[in-house]
Each structure stands twice: as structure tokens, then as C-alpha cells.
Amino acid sequence: MGEVVRFTKGHGTENDFVVVPALDGERDLSADEVAWLCDRRAGLGGDGVIRVVPTELAADDAVRRLAPQARWFMDYRNADGSLAEMCGNGTRVLAAYLRREGLQTGDEYDIATRAGLRHIRVEGDPFDAGLVATNLGPWRLTDPEAADLKGFDALVHVSGHDPFSAVSLEVGNPHTVAALPEDVDLGALNLLRAPVVKPTPAAGSNVELVRPLGVRHVAMRVHERGVGETRSCGTGAAAAALAVSFWSGDAEPAGDWTVDVPGGRLRVRGLPGHEVELAGPVALVADGTVTLP
Amino acid sequence: MGEVVRFTKGHGTENDFVVVPALDGERDLSADEVAWLCDRRAGLGGDGVIRVVPTELAADDAVRRLAPQARWFMDYRNADGSLAEMCGNGTRVLAAYLRREGLQTGDEYDIATRAGLRHIRVEGDPFDAGLVATNLGPWRLTDPEAADLKGFDALVHVSGHDPFSAVSLEVGNPHTVAALPEDVDLGALNLLRAPVVKPTPAAGSNVELVRPLGVRHVAMRVHERGVGETRSCGTGAAAAALAVSFWSGDAEPAGDWTVDVPGGRLRVRGLPGHEVELAGPVALVADGTVTLP
Numbered sequence: 001m002g003e004v005v006r007f008t009k010g011h012g013t014e015n016d017f018v019v020v021p022a023l024d025g026e027r028d029l030s031a032d033e034v035a036w037l038c039d040r041r042a043g044l045g046g047d048g049v050i051r052v053v054p055t056e057l058a059a060d061d062a063v064r065r066l067a068p069q070a071r072w073f074m075d076y077r078n079a080d081g082s083l084a085e086m087c088g089n090g091t092r093v094l095a096a097y098l099r100r101e102g103l104q105t106g107d108e109y110d111i112a113t114r115a116g117l118r119h120i121r122v123e124g125d126p127f128d129a130g131l132v133a134t135n136l137g138p139w140r141l142t143d144p145e146a147a148d149l150k151g152f153d154a155l156v157h158v159s160g161h162d163p164f165s166a167v168s169l170e171v172g173n174p175h176t177v178a179a180l181p182e183d184v185d186l187g188a189l190n191l192l193r194a195p196v197v198k199p200t201p202a203a204g205s206n207v208e209l210v211r212p213l214g215v216r217h218v219a220m221r222v223h224e225r226g227v228g229e230t231r232s233c234g235t236g237a238a239a240a241a242l243a244v245s246f247w248s249g250d251a252e253p254a255g256d257w258t259v260d261v262p263g264g265r266l267r268v269r270g271l272p273g274h275e276v277e278l279a280g281p282v283a284l285v286a287d288g289t290v291t292l293p
Numbered sequence: 294m295g296e297v298v299r300f301t302k303g304h305g306t307e308n309d310f311v312v313v314p315a316l317d318g319e320r321d322l323s324a325d326e327v328a329w330l331c332d333r334r335a336g337l338g339g340d341g342v343i344r345v346v347p348t349e350l351a352a353d354d355a356v357r358r359l360a361p362q363a364r365w366f367m368d369y370r371n372a373d374g375s376l377a378e379m380c381g382n383g384t385r386v387l388a389a390y391l392r393r394e395g396l397q398t399g400d401e402y403d404i405a406t407r408a409g410l411r412h413i414r415v416e417g418d419p420f421d422a423g424l425v426a427t428n429l430g431p432w433r434l435t436d437p438e439a440a441d442l443k444g445f446d447a448l449v450h451v452s453g454h455d456p457f458s459a460v461s462l463e464v465g466n467p468h469t470v471a472a473l474p475e476d477v478d479l480g481a482l483n484l485l486r487a488p489v490v491k492p493t494p495a496a497g498s499n500v501e502l503v504r505p506l507g508v509r510h511v512a513m514r515v516h517e518r519g520v521g522e523t524r525s526c527g528t529g530a531a532a533a534a535l536a537v538s539f540w541s542g543d544a545e546p547a548g549d550w551t552v553d554v555p556g557g558r559l560r561v562r563g564l565p566g567h568e569v570e571l572a573g574p575v576a577l578v579a580d581g582t583v584t585l586p
Contacts, residue, residue, distance in 0.1 A: 007579070014334040041307040041524050041556065044579050045338040192485055231334050263334065286300070286337050288581015 002292035005029075007037075007044065008097055010284040012089035012132075014231035014263025018046040019097050019284075022075070025057035031081030033292055038079035044290055047230065048087055050094050051075035052103075055112040063112050070112035072098060079227070085172065086113035088234020088278045092132040095120045096282040100127070115172060126282050133279035135271060136238055141246070142168035142201075151247045156207055157196040158189055166197070167243050168205065171235040171276065176205040177243035186211045186219055191229040206233060208240045216253075218244055219260040231263030234278045241268035242276065295585035298322075300330075300337065301390055303577040305382035305425075307524035307556025311339040312390050312577075315368070318350035324374030326585055331372035337583055340523065341380055343387050344368035345396075348405040356405050363405035365391060372520070378465065379406035381527020381571045385425040388413045389575040393420070408465060419575050426572035428564060429531055434539070435461035435494075444540045449500055450489040451482055459490070460536050461498065464569065468532035469498040472540065479504045479512055484522040499526060501533045509546075511537055512553040524556030527571045534561035535569065 008019040018037045020029065029037070029051065036043045053075050055067040063073050074094050076084045094111065098104040099122060107122040115137060124130025146153040147167060155163040156178035164178035176197045180186055186209060195207045204225040211219045222236040223229050241257035253270035260266075266280040301312040311330045313322065322330070322344065329336040346368050348360040356366050367387050369377045387404065391397040392415060403410040408430060417423025439446035440460060448456040449471035457471035469490045473479055479502060488500045497518040504512045515529040516522050534550035546563035553559075559573040 007581075009337065011334055016334045040333050040338050041304055041309045041340075042576075042578075044302065045333050047334075283335075283586075284584070285335075286581055286583040288300075288579055290579040291577070293576075 004289050004291050007288060007290050008284055009044065009046065009286040010093040010096060010282065011263075012092045012232065012234070012282045013261055013266055013280050015087075015089035015233065016046050017048050017050050017090050017093050018044055019050045019052060019093065021052045021101075023052065023054065023103075025054060028059065029077070031077075033081075034077040035079065035081040036293055037290065046079065047227075048079055048084065048090055049077045050090050051077070052094065052097065058112070060114065063114060066112040066117055069117055070110040072103065073112040074118075076113065083114065085115035086118060088134060088136050088238070089232060089280070091118055091120070091134040092234070092278070092280065092282050093284075095122065095132045095134065096126050096284055100284060121279075123279065129281075131267070131279045132282050133267075133269075133277050136235055136276050136278050137172055138274050139169060139171045139238065139242055139276050140274065142170055142174065155198045156209070157198065158191070158209070159193060160190060163198070164209070167246065168201065169239045169242055171238045171242070173235055174201055174203060174205045175208060175236055175239035176201070177208045177210055177239050179244070179247065180209055180211045186221060189221065191221060191223050194225070194228075195223055206236055206239075208233075208236045208243075210240045210244060212244060213260065216241075216255055217258040217260075221262060232261040232266070234266070237261060237266045238268050238276045238278055245270075297582050297584050300581060300583050301577055302337065302339065302579040303386040303389060303575065304556075305385045305525065305527070305575045306554055306559055306573050308380075308382035308526065309339050310341050310343050310383050310386050311337055312343045312345060312386065314345045314394075316345065316347065316396075318347060321352070322370070324370075326374075327370040328372065328374040329586055330583065339372065340520075341372055341377065341383055342370045343383050344370070345387065345390065351405070353407065356407060359405040359410055362410055363403040365396065366405040367411075369406065376407065378408035379411060381427060381429050381531070382525060382573070384411055384413070384427040385527070385571070385573065385575050386577075388415065388425045388427065389419050389577055393577060414570075414572075416572065420577075422574075424560070424572045425575050426560075426562075426570050429528055429569050429571050430465055431567050432462060432464045432531065432535055432569050433567065435463055435467065448491045449502070450491065451484070451502070452486060453483060456491070457502070460539065461494065462532045462535055464528040464531045464535070466528055467494055467496060467498045468501060468529055469494070470501045470503055470532050470536035472537070473502055473504045479514060482514065484514060484516050487518070487521075488516055499529055499532075501526075501529045501536075503533045503537060505537060506553065509534075509548055510551040510553075514555060525554040525559070527559070530554060530559040531561050531569045531571055538563075
């Protein structure tokens with residue numbers, strides 16, 4: 001029998017995570033252990049693992065230096081076990097966990113990530129219709145020079161359709177956002193295969209397919225590179241709002257944007273300094289122990 | 294906040310289940326609650342839910358009458374919340390749970406299911422390389438008259454290939470087993486879409502694609518009706534062994550068959566009276582509580 005580890009499973013708009021508390025700096029998880037935890041059939045299942053570590057005990061020097069500003073470090077891993085800088089919806093789920101466990105009692109604080117500090121704002125009771133908001137950090141158009149007069153710099157090819165015009169942005173990670181023509185049904189798109197982006201981004205790209213629904217309100221579906229279609233993607237939702245705002249002539253998004261994803265509804269807000277905030281519901285669904293293989 | 298329910302998550306060759314103990318006949322789960330428990334992102338995740346109920350407290354009269362023979366009733370639900378008669382790998386996971394909890398201490402006993410009694414045999418320590426075997430009950434060729442001289446009664450169409458010859462069997466539920474020609478790579482088949490069976494079975498069919506590997510040893514992939522490709526299917530593994538045995542001229546399978554599925558290795562054994570037994574490894578991976586929505 002393997003080692004027994006405590007866990008909490010939670011999700012933000014159905015982007016789901018295995019939270020593993022390491023409140024006393026308990027031993028690290030290997031890449032294989034993380035991949036097993038995220039395996040939806042052999043293990044527990046999740047889009048990623050969030051180890052909750054006191055910042056002063058982080059293994060990484062650069063993270064440890066954030067200890068005076070942030071009590072907790074979000075040690076985030078992708079489902080394949082690789083290290084990741086951060087994850088927007090994951091940050092929100094971590095904040096829900098810290099609130100419930102009494103590890104952060106205030107409504108505003110910073111957490112440490114491999115991408116630096118991220119500011120958390122809790123609005124209302126996150127376990128009763130409240131929201132958790134997180135700063136996603138700075139964003140930018142990937143290549144502002146490349147965009148044509150209409151604001152497009154790429155084409156996205158989805159099986160069975162003419163290519164869609166798109167624009168590429170960086171929101172911590174690369175996104176290509178495509179606007180759907182009026183006559184294309186967002187729900188009916190076949191995203192089993194990865195949409196093809198031309199020109200092809202060197203490091204690949206997450207692809208968002210977006211349909212305007214009203215004033216500052218869009219619906220989107222997302223295909224994450226290396227993963228496939230997911231129910232939600234926090235930075236993707238931000239990218240979708242930022243792209244539609246850009247096409248409408250606002251280089252900075254004005255007001256709050258509502259982004260409907262298959263897993264729920266997110267709010268995107270432009271922050272001063274070309275940063276962007278993501279807010280939405282969170283849920284902690286299960287707690288227990290898991291026996292590592 | 295919803296009700297808090299205890300759970301154990303386990304799997305048999307990566308066919309995974311949420312086990313919910315109702316040892317004192319605790320209240321039933323609604324179809325919506327079961328579907329939520331099996332939701333891999335919003336809930337906990339599983340191919341089905343196994344409620345563990347004392348047989349004498351079962352809601353169903355026919356099940357309750359099995360109480361003198363079987364202490365525990367496997368109240369099995371599909372991932373969509375619907376009632377199901379039983380599930381081969383699920384029965385094995387339930388047996389592992391009963392063993393670990395000290396609820397069945399012997400190596401042989403019967404459990405009650407909606408399909409009647411099922412006999413369990415534990416071989417060795419199921420938590421240390423041992424196996425759990427379950428009788429799957431009677432099996433039969435769906436239409437012995439329809440099979441041609443080579444033993445085929447159907448064609449299975451998989452995208453990108455000429456149709457494969459197949460035979461249909463009932464192993465508690467309907468299966469159509471197709472033999473792959475030598476030049477077709479089992480691992481490379483595209484099963485994202487359901488294989489098409491002709492003539493089309495009225496109630497649909499689970500489809501197994503089988504490649505012989507050696508003496509009484511086959512590899513298979515399975516596409517379950519209404520679900521898609523899965524990592525394992527107990528009755529499907531039995532159907533695969535029974536079909537290949539039938540094609541080899543043995544109406545009853547002689548000896549033990551080894552069936553490799555994507556999630557592991559199963560053993561299939563013919564029992565007297567045209568019944569069939571499924572054996573394989575089991576794992577209980579996590580325990581805890583889940584908060585129903």
C-alpha cells in the first residue's frame with residue numbers, strides 16, 4: 001500500500017482540481033503521482049493538482065522571496081505532472097479552500113505563484129452564490145503589428161467550416177480567439193480535433209471560439225493545447241473578452257464582461273496597468289484521503 | 294450546502310465507481326444525485342455508483358427475497374442516474390470494499406443484484422496482487438441460427454476500414470464482437486464515433502474489437518453504447534473470449550482466457566451451466582465525504 005495523502009476536490013466553472021494541503025511543507029509530489037491523481041479512472045481525476053504550501057517553505061528561491069507579501073504558495077501542476085506557472089480557475093479554487101479552512105480570513109490578499117503574486121478578492125460568501133476574483137496578471141496582443149485593419153492576425157480552421165478570422169493574445173499563456181460568423185452554430189462545432197491556427201504559433205495556442213450574445217456578453221468554447229475541449233478556461237475567457245473588446249475599438253476592455261463557458265459563467269474585468277481580473281463561482285465538492293499507488 | 298455523504302472511489306481495470314455505503318439503509322440517491330456524483334468535473338467522477346445496502350433493507354421485493362442467500366445488495370446505477378441490473382467490474386469493486394470494511398470476511402459468498410445472485414470468489418489478497426472473481430451469470434449467442442458457417446452474424450463498420458465480421462452475444466447485456474484482420478492495428482482504430490453494427494440490433498449493442506495474441510489470449514477495445522470507448526468492460530471482456538472460443542469451434546470456452554483491455558488484464562473462465570466468470574485486479578483509491586449539490 002502506498003502513502004496516504006489528504007485531498008479536496010473542487011472546481012471553478014467545471015475546471016476541476018485536486019487540492020493537496022502541504023501546510024507543514026509535507027513532501028513534494030512526483031510528476032507520476034500528480035499524473036495519477038489527475039487520472040480520471042485509475043486515480044481521482046482533475047485538470048490539475050494544487051499543492052497548498054506555506055510560501056516560506058517553497059522549494060523555489062524566487063517563490064520564497066514572495067513570503068512577506070503572500071502567506072500561501074500555489075504549487076500548481078498540470079494533469080500530465082509537469083510544473084505550471086499558474087491557472088486562473090485554479091487560483092480561485094485555492095482561494096475557496098483557504099477561506100473554508102480558515103487559512104485566509106480576509107476578503108483581499110495575495111497568493112504566491114510561479115508567475116509572481118496574484119491578488120484575490122472574495123465577493124460575498126463564495127459558498128452561497130458569492131464570487132472569487134483573481135488577477136490574471138498582464139495581458140497583451142501577441143503581435144500588434146500583425147493585426148490587419150479589422151483586428152485579425154490569424155485564421156482558425158475547424159473541420160467542416162470556412163476558416164474563421166482570429167487574433168492572438170498572451171494572457172500568461174498563448175490564446176487565439178476566433179469570431180464566429182452569424183450563420184455558424186457555436187454549440188454544433190466539432191472540436192474533437194484541435195482547430196488549426198494559421199500562421200501556426202511556434203508553441204501552439206489555446207483556441208477560443210466566440211459568439212457575441214449582447215452588450216459586453218459573449219459565449220465561448222475552448223480547445224486547450226495538449227488537452228482538448230474543456231468545460232472552462234479562465235485565461236481563455238479573459239482572452240475572449242479582451243479580443244472582442246479589441247475588435248470593438250477598445251484597446252482596454254471597458255466595464256465588466258460576461259463570458260459564458262460550457263461549465264458556467266465568468267466575469268472578466270480590465271484592471272489598470274493592462275492587467276485583467278477573472279471572477280466566478282467556485283465549489284469544493286469532496287474531501288478525503290487518497291492512497292498513492 | 295447540501296447533504297454530506299460518505300464515499301469510496303475504486304476501479305477494476307480502470308472501470309471506475311463511486312461506492313456509497315448505505316449500511317443502515319440510508320436514504321436513496323436520486324437520479325440527479327447519481328449523475329452529479331459521476332460527473333467527472335462538476336462532481337466526483339465515475340462510470341457508475343454502487344450503493345451498498347443490506348439486502349433485507351432493499352426497496353425492491355424481488356431483491357429483498359435474496360436476503361437469506363446474500364447479506365449485501367449491489368444497488369447499481371449508471372452514470373446517467375438510471376437503474377442498472379449489475380456491472381461485472383463493479384461487482385468486483387464492491388467485493389473489494391466489503392473485504393476491506395470487514396463486511397464479508399470469507400473468500401466466497403453471494404451478493405444480491407437486480408439480476409439475481411452473483412457469486413464472488415476472492416483469490417489471494419485483493420490489495421496485494423490478488424484477484425476478485427465474479428460470476429457474470431448465463432450467456433448465449435444472440436441468434437445461433439443467424440451465424441454463418443464461419444460463425445459470423447453481423448458486420449461492424451469502423452471509420453476508415455472495410456467492415457469487420459462479427460458475432461452477437463448476450464452476457465447480461467448485448468455485445469457484438471468483431472475479429473480484426475491481420476493487417477489492422479487495434480491501437481490505431483478510431484473509435485471516437487460509435488462503430489455501426491449491421492444488421493442493427495434493436496436495443497443497440499456494445500462493440501468489442503478483438504485481436505488474438507496467443508493461446509486463449511486476446512486484446513480488445515470496447516465501445517459501450519451510450520458512453521463511448523471505455524478503458525474496460527467486464528461483460529465485454531467475457532463476450533470477447535466467448536466469441537473467439539466459439540470461432541475456434543468450442544461452444545463452451547475451455548480453460549482460462551486472458552483478455553487485455555486498455556485498463557489492464559482480465560481473466561475469463563467458462564462455468565458449468567453456460568455461465569461465465571470474470572476475474573481481475575481491483576483498487577480502492579480514495580475515501581472521504583462529498584457534499585451533494
